[in-house]
Amino acid sequence: MRRWCGLALGLLMAASPRKASATVGGPETVEALGWNSKTQVAYFAIHFEDETGRNPRIVGIPTVGNRRGQTFVLAWSRTEGPDSLYERALHSLRGGLKPLPLLYGRALLLRPQIVHADTLTQGDEKWPRFRLRAWARPGTVECVAYCSTALAIIQHFGVPGRKDRFAIAAFRGVPFEECYETQVPFLMAAEGETVELKANPQ
Secondary structure, three states: OOOOOOHHHHHHOOOOOOOOOOOOOOOEEEEEEEEEOOOOEEEEEEEEOOOOOEOOEEEEEEOOOOOOOOOEEOHHHHOEOOOHHHHHHHHHHHHOOEOOOEEEOOOEEOOOEEEEEEEEEEOOEEEEEEEEEEEEOOEEEEEEEEOOOOEEEEEEEEEOOEEEEEEEEEEEEEOOOOOEEEEEEEEOOOOOOEEEEOOOOO
């Protein structure tokens, strides 16, 4: 499944000039891996577009049970750098998944409300910080963004045999240098419900 790096926020604004020196910061992009019909869980890979050499972090989102909609991280995907166990586990996972049907692949720009605004300070660095809330029909989403209030849904996915929908949101959620894009997969909320979009799940 194709990843969309910088798509949504590139449409919204021109990025600030990046520093020429090497950095360990960078965007976090998402790839939809697929759907496990037995466990009713969708899986996604979070790719770190930086120079740390981290493996993509694999997360699952259940659609049933008391953990419905709660993102969890597969423990074996927390390793860094080349790892044969990681490769075997990922291959095994992919083998049991069906594709998530892509319903809509164009960026849908949301109109977020600024719930709170302040400044994050780390040493000599300062970044504007915003708590955003937006309607992402039929429910709402909330997130913490830096440097910009831009918020978009960049992909919508169906679920085979279910009415549930998954989506990938994009916003500037990495407070480093000029602030980098974060993409977050989530199970879309029902009417009256709110989903918290959290960058880089642990």
